[in-house]
Amino acid sequence: MTTTAGSVFDSDTASERVGEHEFALTLSDRWTTLIGSLNGGFLLAGCLQALRREVPHPDLLSASAHFLRPGTPGPARISTEVARTGRRTSTGQATLVRDDREIVRVLATFADLDAADGPTLVGGEPPVLPPPDQCVDPYPRERPTISQQTDTRMAQVPGFWRGDPTHTTTAEFWLRLSDGRDADPIALAFLVDAAAPVVFDLGVAGSSTIELTVHIRHRPAPGWLACRVSTNYLIDGFHEEDFEIWDSTGTLVAQSRQLAIVST
Amino acid sequence: MTTTAGSVFDSDTASERVGEHEFALTLSDRWTTLIGSLNGGFLLAGCLQALRREVPHPDLLSASAHFLRPGTPGPARISTEVARTGRRTSTGQATLVRDDREIVRVLATFADLDAADGPTLVGGEPPVLPPPDQCVDPYPRERPTISQQTDTRMAQVPGFWRGDPTHTTTAEFWLRLSDGRDADPIALAFLVDAAAPVVFDLGVAGSSTIELTVHIRHRPAPGWLACRVSTNYLIDGFHEEDFEIWDSTGTLVAQSRQLAIVST
Numbered sequence A, B: 001m002t003t004t005a006g007s008v009f010d011s012d013t014a015s016e017r018v019g020e021h022e023f024a025l026t027l028s029d030r031w032t033t034l035i036g037s038l039n040g041g042f043l044l045a046g047c048l049q050a051l052r053r054e055v056p057h058p059d060l061l062s063a064s065a066h067f068l069r070p071g072t073p074g075p076a077r078i079s080t081e082v083a084r085t086g087r088r089t090s091t092g093q094a095t096l097v098r099d100d101r102e103i104v105r106v107l108a109t110f111a112d113l114d115a116a117d118g119p120t121l122v123g124g125e126p127p128v129l130p131p132p133d134q135c136v137d138p139y140p141r142e143r144p145t146i147s148q149q150t151d152t153r154m155a156q157v158p159g160f161w162r163g164d165p166t167h168t169t170t171a172e173f174w175l176r177l178s179d180g181r182d183a184d185p186i187a188l189a190f191l192v193d194a195a196a197p198v199v200f201d202l203g204v205a206g207s208s209t210i211e212l213t214v215h216i217r218h219r220p221a222p223g224w225l226a227c228r229v230s231t232n233y234l235i236d237g238f239h240e241e242d243f244e245i246w247d248s249t250g251t252l253v254a255q256s257r258q259l260a261i262v263s264t
Helices: A008-013 A040-052 A145-149 A185-191 A198-202 B008-013 B040-052 B145-149 B185-191 B198-202
Strands: A016-019 A022-027 A059-067 A074-085 A089-098 A101-111 A150-153 A170-177 A206-216 A225-230 A233-235 A238-246 A252-263 B016-019 B022-027 B059-067 B074-085 B089-098 B101-111 B150-153 B170-177 B206-216 B225-230 B233-235 B238-246 B252-263
Touching: A008 A040, A008 A185, A022 A040, A040 A059, A040 A074, A040 A089, A040 A101, A040 A185, A040 A206, A059 A185, A059 B059, A059 B101, A059 B206, A074 B101, A101 B059, A101 B074, A101 B101, A101 B206, A145 A150, A170 A185, A185 A206, A185 A225, A185 A252, A198 A238, A206 A238, A206 B059, A206 B101, A206 B206, A206 B252, A233 B252, A252 B206, A252 B233, A252 B252, B008 B040, B008 B185, B022 B040, B040 B059, B040 B074, B040 B089, B040 B101, B040 B185, B040 B206, B059 B185, B145 B150, B170 B185, B185 B206, B185 B225, B185 B252, B198 B238, B206 B238
Parallel strands: none
Antiparallel strands: A016 A022, A022 A074, A059 A101, A059 A206, A074 A089, A089 A101, A150 A170, A170 A225, A206 A252, A225 A238, A233 A238, A238 A252, B016 B022, B022 B074, B059 B101, B059 B206, B074 B089, B089 B101, B150 B170, B170 B225, B206 B252, B225 B238, B233 B238, B238 B252
């Protein structure tokens, strides 16, 4: 694990073992969205930090989360179960419960990414962006709590952030944790859900994740991460959001898709 | 549910309730791949057929499957658990076990797709294909068992199927169940995994699914289904495969991504 002294991400996703497969934590209000509920990627990362302690493989490879209810700050429990430990991968499950109500259920497979040695053929390119120091921070001074946990840099501020939706449902930008911690696979599982949904640029009021799956494609190098996000299909209020993260060396490190439902 | 008298898909994915949340079935050898193990989408569909009997909502909306071991034909058990039943969606879990070994674990969310009434904005197009009767069946006379359960029609036979890999990792084609049963959401969850992996066109010998998530975007109309599949990133032996299914009216009905590992 990449740890950074004083990392808010590390301390807020950490939990205390209180039973054989049972962990306790207090969900911090630093990760709330505009509507006051906790960010889904943050809840996922908390589950994954607990589950990783139960399996022998060091790296998250793939995680799928089904979100059952909005999460709110306060005390919570995470229960884990290891389904299989194999030579190459381990798979387990984590369930986060608050006030006796299940908030999110996660299946995840772990591996040793450094041990992967098959063929490589990359058919895509990283986002083309000016260097971070030549980009702008798109957030206004008053910003949602969750957005304060990441730094974002864009070539220009998207229309809807100025109150002028342009009906563009793709975006490219730089992203990193604002606490200075470099990303590892579990931080990537948070970051794929950390940006404002691109459907906001259609003028919708909000979007709630139903399911999110993230695949880690490589251990990320330190530094800024180049992100590409797109929504191609909004159908009867449901939309997918695809997210790619490329590291500072131009390597694809994470790929995610979520299914979400908009509020209007 | 769309049922068709004598549907092999219906009978082979059906299970008998043998306990409160326990189902029994015999996995048929009609769904085996080239290497003799059962197709992942078939195993997923069996799990979903059992789980659907446990929830009040009629339609699969989103399913995530983590594949733990190869499945083989023979007797098996499916255990289900309902995590939450809400007004708009229900979420549950299914685990398929054979010979006391867990083969696949599934999380799935169900909804009533006809009740969805939010905004629609479609940013993509269905595959452009000649009508099925002007296409060719790409399969040779000797074909893998699983491929006999679907009909495939392509504008032309891909290179690798003639022993001449062209290093193309995208494909578009028509697909349907060969038993005459029209697709419903659970059949779509099978069909997104029913075609030969496009990485075969890179000359790899095989590909094993680690995780597959499918989102159902609309109830499919009867008839042939237009499919688009692509793999953009093969990294150290791991690759994603993205799959879209459009129905005969030109509506996007399913979207999936799987993470798989190639054998060389």
